Amino acid sequence: MNRTLGGRLRLALFLGGVGLHRLAAYRLDFLLGSGAFLVRVGLQTVTVGVVFSHVPAVAGWSYHQVLFLLGCALLPRGLDHLFTDQLWELSRKLIQRGEFYRYLIRPVNPLFALLSERFFHPDGIGELLVGLVLVLWSGAELGLDPTALQWALAPLLVVAGALIHFSVKLFFASLSFWTVTSMPALQTVTQVSEFAGYPLDLYHASLRTLLTWVLPFAFTSYAPAVYLLHDDTGLLRWLPAVTGLSLLAALALWRRGLSRYEMTGS
Amino acid sequence: MIVAEGLTKDFRIAERRPGLLGSLSTLLTREYRTVHAVDGISFALRAGSKTAYIGANGAGKSTTIKMLTGIMTPTSGRCLVNGVEPYRHRRENARAIGVVFGQRSQLWWDLSVPDSFRILRRIYAIPDAVYERNLALYRELLDIDALGTTPVRQLSLGQRMRAEIAASLLHDPKVVFWDEPTIGLDMVLKEAVRELVNRANAELGTTVLLTSHDLSDIAAICDDALVVDGGRVVHEGTLTELLGRADRRSVVFDHRGGPGPLDAARGVEAGLPGATATVTPEGRIRVDYPAASLTSRQVLGFLLDRFELTDCYAPEPDLETVLRQIYRGGVPAARNGGGA
Helix, strand or coil, X not given: CCCCHHHHHHHHHHHHHHHHHHHHHCHHHHHHHHHHHXXXXXXXXXXXXXXXXXXXXXXXXXXXXXXXXXXXXXXXXXXXXXXXXXXXXXXXXXXXXXXXXXXXXXXXXXHHHHHHCCCCCHHHHHHHHXXXXXXXXXXXXXXXXXXXXXXXXXXXXHHHHHHHHHHHHHHHHHCXXXXXXXXXXXXXXXXXXXXXXXXHHHCCHHHHHHHHHHCCHHHHCHHHHHHHHHCCXXXXXXXXXXXXXXXXXXXXXXXXXXXXXXXXXX | CEEEEEEEEEEEEEECCCHHHXXXXXXXXXXXXXXXXXXXXXXXXXXXXXXXXXXXXXXXXXXXXXXHCCCCCCCEEEEEEXXXXXXXXXXXXXXXXXXXXXXXXXXXXXXXXXXXXXXXXXXXXXXXXXXXXXXXXXXXXXXXXXXXXXXXXXXXXXXXXXXXXXXXXXXXCCEEEEECCCCCXXXXXXXXXXXXXXXXXXXXXXXXXXXXXXXXXXHHHCCEEEEEECCXXXXXXXXXXXXXXXXXXXXXXXXXXXXXXXXXXXXXXXXXXXXXXXXXXXXXXXXXXXXCCCCHHHHHHHHHHHCEEEEEECCCCCHHHHHHHHHHXXXXXXXXXCCX
């Protein structure tokens, strides 16, 4: 049936279409969401601009380099957002209200069934577009001339970063199998991830370690940015291992959660 | 088709002490209590059977169904549906079953019913012929088109239940698990739902496992009954056998001449110790007697002897009476009916 990869892709596209269809029902919500997002990124850019109107460089980073980093942070975040927003619902109410069962009675992988309910979340498209504009514009301002290898690796870095975002989100959303809701935890982690949009060199060593080795958001933005800006591969070498391990840990917790799932109520 | 072997589900429940101080103290020291929701039950239901799963509140019906549908994993023991352990092979199991939990929607909340059906058609890869046939049936019996393009979240309970029922049968499942499928439905729709599942059973051999608070659903759909009490099976057999286990029988009669209805009733009670006689609103006399101390022969013999009967019938014991008796512990746990 839907076992083949092609079949699954077709189903994904179909369900994505359904997601867009549903969007029409929440047009106002969509407009508010994208409006708020643009204001937020706009404010971030302005804040960075204000800081740099007083100093020429911060921790060795110029204005356009910081914007480049910000763009690098937005791309994987947007890609992840596009496909995995339903994890917020998992952490918020799906377990608590006993609704999660519906993903377990369909002949579709439960994680896929869960995520597919919010495929192609419009906020993700906004983040991807703004991220792309920031990276291209500040890259041009900096006169960046990437090597062939850098061009080739760039999309992979975005995908790996999105997988890290996804893993962390899945891990903390899966905690709700034990704690019923885990939204506060997920919110906290998301706030921590915002730090990765700025140069790690600004922070105390403890925060740097946290962002690199515990909640590895540094690999979604800082590591790719220093590689593309300075050809610095010190941190980047760890990217495959970090992505793989994050994914494995998150999937393991998700599976354990599934097997202990208790559907509340009758 | 459906087999349970020593199926057990325990829940660990944190004990809470009452009051604010109690709540705070449970933050520091937690004590757990284990609840045996399902306690090692075993049964086997054959393919094509229509079984009512009966038990008082808290008997573990829903928990069992959640294990049979693959939603929850048993603490110990196992179950097989269509030869597959559901919680181990969820996807394979899901292809073969249809599920309704009356209290919980499985539809896409923000989508209309036709859109939900279109998704299900894709997910289950339902052949065109099957999809069209079933849709035609739902139009005829459930008036499904009347639900229009309203998102599911805006439907009334009755409207939503129609869609849930249809969704559970859309892919011609081999087994359907219906947990309270008729809540919110009026008499006409209840009839339609019963006909729908009976047709699927007759034409496709669909196996049915049903729980319902509405005993008329059970009577209209099921041939078999599985009764669970206190976490164990107390009856596994036909519904007729179950009814035969009632410990009281009744006879209703009309007579000509002789004493008036009230006196006649008093006469019956005097002549048949243990029996109670009441006058029905239609002026007939109803005699209820314990099957243990009086035989039908004794009772009918007495009535024929005493009265000039013009009409007489023995109503079947009703399910409610039998169940009340079982829940009270009045019927011994026997596997093969007996009693009748």
